[in-house]
Amino acid sequence: MTTFRLILKEMLQRKLNFLLSLLAVVIAAALFVSFFTAGEASKNETIRLMRDIGFNLRIIPEKTNMEKFWQRGYSEYTMPESYVNELASYEGISYAHITAILQKKVIWRDREIFLTGIAPELSPPGKKKTPMIFSIERGNAYIGFEIAQSLGLGKGDIIEIFGKTFTVAHSLSESGSKDDIRIYAHLYDVQGLLKIENRINEIKALQCLCIEYNTHTNSLSMLREQLAKILPDAKVILIQNIASARENQRIMAERYFGFIIPFIVIVCMSWIGILAMLNVRERRQEIGIMQALGYSSSKIGALFLGKAVLIGLIGAVVGFGIGTGLALKFGPAIFKVTANMITPQIKLLYWAVIVSPAVCALSVFIPSMIAVSQDPAITLREE
């Protein structure tokens, strides 16, 4: 009689033990498969959602010294103003908002301020959007909180900057940043004040995306490649807080799976181990007679380990079916955008049929060792 046949016969005899062990494996495998099947959709959904949010970019002149850029907060070089129109009209990317900026630190009324010229925002053709950055009419100025406070300026006041008169259209609230010592005006007005006609030193592009999306390539890299084609003298900086949020979300999702999966596996391993221990106790005399008949320890151990492997295999296949079914049934309701991406993940079946029997064998290792090391002389004398 082969070991396999003995295992099958025993499983059919002790159906409850077999079914309870199988249940543990099926639960673990089904949860594993459903988590990862839905998890894959979740990952895709995150990519899609993030992609749809787009990148917030700062486009600055190529020659910019980045150390100085971060120290000053702007580039000491300029680039053609026409870049903003080239970017806005380029069909290879989509965007929500684009604006051209020229800014410089200047001395005004015995204090250092950032004089910032902002062009009216450009929106995609046919999509009139609410400006993300305020729009300033020519001859008007927006005054940062600190400047307004220290100089007692308010809405309607007239100020003179480098010989040109401006009306204070708005006194900005406290921002806690360099914006509190900033005066905003129309781009053309600032270009005139700084005598830098038709030049800008930054383009802000919000929610900027490539039209063609390739899932196998980093979308930011793709965007940079696209922009390099039309703006050869510019470089692209990602506004970091978006990137950090994205990274944090990915790490959080990984930690969540990292916590939940081992927890489930440990619970199920303990469950299988306890059932195997009960099975060994129940089969003490059977093991004893097998030892008396000359069965070696390895052969007896193989009966328990083989049973565990078989349960693991059956459980993996059944668990894969149930887990995939659960993901297909409930996943689309959770991940609406990527619902059609929730498909059976055959690679999970391969993983399940490898990992599940191995984990089951590991679970019954101690009970198996107890079985093979028990003294037949004691068990065969028991009544």
Added chain:
Amino acid sequence: MIMIRLENASKTYQTRHGQVRALDRVSLHINEGEFVVVRGPSGSGKTTLLLSIGGMLRPSEGQVLIKNSDIYAMSKKQRARFRAENIGFVFQLFHLVPYLNIIENVLLPVGVGRSQYGQLDAKKLVDRLKLMERMFHKPAELSAGEKQRTAIARAMLKNPKIILADEPTGNLDPENSEEIIGHLAEFHSIGGTVIVVTHGKAVDQYADRVVYLKKGHIDEP
């Protein structure tokens, strides 16, 4: 020719109440083809003696030689193989595997190593022991006599040199007891060596020798 030789074999068990000396320097020679009955009161060491001869209970002291081989000098694996090839066991509680039917239980020893014995030999034995009609029944569906006949068939399948029987009739009525002893006698008649541990005297008529054990000592009458 001496088949089994015990030389000053002792076995001491450690219990919660202290040490128990189940066998105390027992020396015993059993010839090939001999039918020996071991008798003695409960706790006299009969089963310990039988399991020691069967290679399942290592003596604390002394030697057990079968066919001049010291079986406890062998590795566990070698001893298991030796046991499978040379010794058949019959127990009072039958110890049949509950999920196997009669023919599968009889074939159980075939699972050890390469065996020349198979289904046909098992069927012959089952027929000889009048179990043919019950061949596909599981132990739970059998009477005590049928269970013990199955155990005897299992012990005989690989044509062992020795059968060790521990109270083989302890759970049987007189009719079944006589039948079981008859099968053991039949094995003996074809040259097999039989050692039967029993309280009953029915078996004495077939015995070449009766050995009495008392407090772990052989007490020759």
